[in-house]
Amino acid sequence: MIHTETKADYSTNTNKMSVITPEIQSLIDPVVSGLKRHQIVGDKVIALAICHLLMKVISAARWTNPYDLINIIRKVGTILNTGYPKKIISGNIVRRVLALIRDEIETENNDNTPMMSSMFSLLSTNSTGNQKVQYNQSKKQSSDFRSIIIQGIRDLEDEIANVNEGIETMSVDLIHDNEILLTPTPTSETVLQFLIKARAKRKFTVLVTESFPNDINTSHKFVKKLAENKIETILIPDSTVYAVMSRVGKVIIGSSAVFANGGCLSNSGVTHVVECAKEHRTPVFALAGLYKLSPLYPFNGDDLIEVGNSGKVLNYDDFKLIENVEIVTNPLDDYISPEHIDIYITNVGGFAPSFIYRIVLDNYKTEDNNLE
Template sequence: MSAINAAKDKDLHILMDTFISKLKRKQIHGSYNVAIETAQLLVKVVSLTKWTSLEQLISSISLIGKRLVDAQPRAYTCGNVVRRVLALIRDELEDEEKTKGSTTESSNVGSSMFNLLTPAKTDAQNKNKSGINDQRAVIIQSIRDLVDEIRNVDQEIEGMLDDLVHDNETLLTPTPSSQTVLRFLKRARQKRKFKVMVTECFPNDTAVAHNFAKQLAEANIETIIVPDTSVFAVMAGVSKVIVGTRCVFANGGSVTESGVSTVVECAREHRTPVFAVTGLYKLSPCYPFNRESLIEFGNSGKVVKFQENTLVENAETANPLYDYVPPENIDIFITNVGGISPNFIYRIVLDNYKQEDIDL
């Protein structure tokens, strides 16, 4: 038995080290893929880890979650999924405590004055082992249900199309890398006829923007690529701005692709509504106290070529990969559980996370 447990521990360590290596090297792309991979890893953790109580399992997953978050702090959905799983386990723990309480009361009522009810140790151990196996199966099924929820996010969002997009509108999106936005627009075209403007997203996502526009054109959607510097000029003719997000914090602020903050500022100036399309798994219980730490910087050579010696030597060049968008610049978040105001995000967070798990 010890050899089997040692083999399981070794397999688990290999899985953990491999996943952490992928996170550090950014070999897992996109919030969706990170969330799915994390949930599948936790299924294996629950099944392979040797634990005798739910408290012990919670402690183990908390330590694993801390390692994952430390490996890649800006892979926000990784920490979100870990906290969601911990909340599921804590719900199971609460149910167990309620069941134990009711069982204790009934046994006290039925006990005799001579305390004759003394079950054998082996029976108690077998019962405890059976209970742990049942809990293990329930938790694994709960995590799989969470995976199904993440995979079906787009279908739930698409059910709100009739109220969001209308005929002959002009939509603008500054997040061509978002597959959720892409599927949202392609599905909307099946019921509505509209035009889409896509920002060029210089310098990081220019090729992605062109590919995004190509896919929309293939779906019979009239598409125009707009230079980033022309956003304010064209905003007067835009009906709605559709953006994707990487993470939504408890205060309603969000982390998105670079350049989105400027676009939503222009939209606010023109009184153009801004809709953020996101899944529930991207909602984080954390608050962005240090907003500068949320921004990651990439290769500055994409902004100014290193061959341009004069500029490089006399200028400090920065290439931010992400933007922080404050809650006042988003009108509504379109999620798989409906439309949510930025001011109401904290309420949804309280329903899906536990206070004890915010700081892993």
């Protein structure tokens, strides 16, 4: 006998089953704490950490209906976002997993709905909400459903772990011999591997900005790694970008998040570089793995920017100068508008900023854009 839940039954069941239990909370707290304290750093590391967390939550959670699981995952996403709202990637991974769950529900419904019933349902006046709650529990045991979703997350982990490989393959086609490149994002491992891969078949010069005040040491290490791979590399002060831009063939930047409108978040100081590039009509390529694409729109760019230690901009020992300055800020990120980027290079191909929304629609469900 096939059992279906009524809307009232489902609402009652959801309240009981989709709460965050102390067991699940104990899994979430260390991750939120690690993000806040910058103990979990690096875009790829953060993405993989969220994948591990969601697998543990799905294994530990008690649910009898897939929509209960959706509500639990949404609440986990809300807690992560509240704990560290500046980190877009954690929300991306939560939404990707929610899309996996919804796709599996849709697949099961399609497989178990007779053709005649499907034809009559086209004429039905039932709302979408009523159709969602009438999920047949006998179609698949929860343990089978659980294992399918966990396997889907493992596949997502593989995609994230191997994201650079898909991007690197395009490097030889985009970089030419004897070209001068400029990158203002020495913190990006993707940019580093992209350039190293291109060096296998191309000879070129890379200009690397010093990235004052937050990433000076990182930029020195970045230059050293490029030199070790026989790439001619020059470290330049940030103030000289405009002067050298006329000689630059391409600007290559890394990004920490790409939004549905085609804009992105990148290192502090990148806005200055891409504006110089636009003035000189130098193409700007942004590298980003698919997991960095977000369905969100940056309605207020300032809310996305994380602020760091202002003492790096103006040392507290210079107290005489500080007395004459109203405010000293040290933004760690810049929002780059889509008109300053020519093409995004991802592990699934290259796309214009105006096409990013389409890639987002293929990987996310619009009902999960707002997790609250």
